Amino acid sequence: MVKQLMKLVLGLLFVSLVSISAVAAANLSKIWQQPIGGALNLAPIVGYDMVYVVPQGGHVSAFNLHTGELVWEFNPQQTVWDRGLSLHDDLLLVCVGGGNLVGLDARTGALRWQTNLDGINCQRPAHMGHGQLYVSTTFVGPGLTSSTLTGATLFAIDPATGAINWRFKNHSYLMQSATTYGDRVYVGSSYIDPDFVEEEGGAAYYQALDAATGRLLWTHESIYGLPKTLYANGHRLVYVAYEDFAVGLDVHTGQQVWQRDTENWVPALIGDGDRIYFGSANTFVHAWQVEDGEVVWRYNVPGQSFEYLLVKPVLDHARLLFMTQQGNVFAITASTGEYLWSAPSKVISRIDPTFANGYVLIGDIDGVLHAFRLPDD
Secondary structure, rough: OOOHHHHHHHHHHHHHHHHHHHHEEEEEOOEHHHHEEOOOOOOOOOOOEEEEEOOOOOOOOOOOOOOOOEEEEOOOOOOOOEEEEEEEEEEEEEEOOOHHHHHEEEOOOOOEEEEOOOOOEEOOOOOEOEEEEEEEEEOOOOOOOOOOOOOOOOEEEOOOOOOOEEEEEEOOOOOOOOEEOOOOOEEEOOOOOOOOOOOOOOOOOEEEEEOOOEEEEEEEOOOOOOOEEEEOOOOEEEEEEEEOOEEEEEOOOOOOEEEEEOOOOOOOEEEOOOOOEEEEEOOOEEEEEEOOOOEEEEEEEOOOOOEEOOOOOEEEEEEEEEEOOOEEEEEEEEEOOEEEEEEOOOOOOOOOOEEOOOEEEEEOOEEEEEEOOOOOO
C-alpha cells in the first residue's frame, strides 16, 4: 500500500514537472510595438486588419494589425471617452463629450454621422442587436462632474444614419451596456435609494425591454451594487454586480432563480449558450451552468497568490484565452477547463488584451501597444 502511494505521489510530481516544462516551452512571438500616448482603459479592438484604440486622454487611432503602422486618426475638438469605443460591422462607434455619438467608417476613419444623445454622455461600448445599436448613458463617470441628476437613458440607434429609433429612460443615474436575446433587450442601471443603509452594495435595476419599441416588460430590483455585465439566453438573464454575486433571473418574469458567490472579486463575465465563464481574484477560472448556477469546472491558475486573470476570458472556438495580472497568457479548453499552454508576455497591463486572427494585442501601463503572435495548441 505504501509503495502504491509512493508511486501515486511520484506520478503526480512527474505530471506537475511536465506541466511546468510545458509552461516554460510556450512562447509568444513579438511582432511589433507602438507608443500610443497613454494607458488603455478598454481592450484594443481588431477589425479590417487594423487595431483601434483610445488611450486615456487621447483620441482614436487605427494601426495596421500586421506592422503596427498608423493608418488613420480621429481627433475631434470634444473629449473622446476612452471607454466608449465599439466596432459593429464596418461602423466604428465613438462616444465623445457633450453627449455626442459619432459613427466612423472603420476602414478609413471618415465621418458617417454624428448624433446628440439628449446631452447625456455615453461611456460604455454599444451593443448591436436586432439591426440597431443600443447605447447606454450616464450622469457620473471618469471625467464627468458628479451629478445628482437622474434619467440615464438607453438609446436604440439606426446604424446607417445615426437616427434615434426609441429611448428608454428611468430614474437611474447610470446605465451599463445592454445585451440582447430573441426579441428582448436587457439593461442594468444604478439608482439612489434613500432607504438603503448597508455599507456595501447599492440599489440597481435589471430591466427587460421590447426590442422593437423600447416598451418596459419587467423590472428586477437588486441591492448588490453597480451592475458589471449581463448575459442572456432563452431561459436566464445572468448578471454580476459590485458585491460579486452571480445571479440568474427568469427571462419571462424577472424573478430570481439562483444566486451564487463567485468566491472573490470578479470584474466581468462572458456567456456562450448554456454556460458562463469568468475569473475570480482568488486565481480561479470558472465555468457555470446558466440554468441553475451549478459549477461545471474550476481551473486554478498556477503561480503567485495574485496570479489571477485580467477582466474576463475570451472564447476562441473550443478554448478560453486570457492574460493574468503578471502578464502570462493562458489557453484552456472551454468544455473541461483543461490546461493547454501558457506563455509569458513580460507586459504588465491593467486591462484585458484582445485575441484575434492568431494575435494577442496588449496595451501596457506605460502607453505602449504590443502585438504578439500566439503559439499553436
